[in-house]
């Protein structure tokens with residue numbers, strides 16, 4: 001059992017991002033220019049906002065410390081900040 005949130009089996013099958021190219025959520029490589037990255041990430045986050053498994057997705061990404069990409073509407077920097085905030089709140 002998760003200490004962050006339920007990692008419901010099968011949530012990936014209902015993911016909105018399955019209908020979109022993975023590159024939108026992960027980019028191509030480190031050569032992506034910051035303005036291009038911001039634009040891409042905003043587009044991905046719009047999809048996440050409407051996704052019915054956003055909670056499960058974000059819980060999974062936080063639990064597994066997913067190092068790359070948009071998960072549950074947050075990029076890796078935002079997820080690290082969320083984890084820090086959760087750790088601080090748990091103290």
Ligand code: SF4
Pocket residue numbers: 015016017018025047048049051052053054055057058070071072073
């Ligand atoms: S929240 Fe975003 S990344 Fe997660 S499953 Fe849904 S669309 Fe995909």
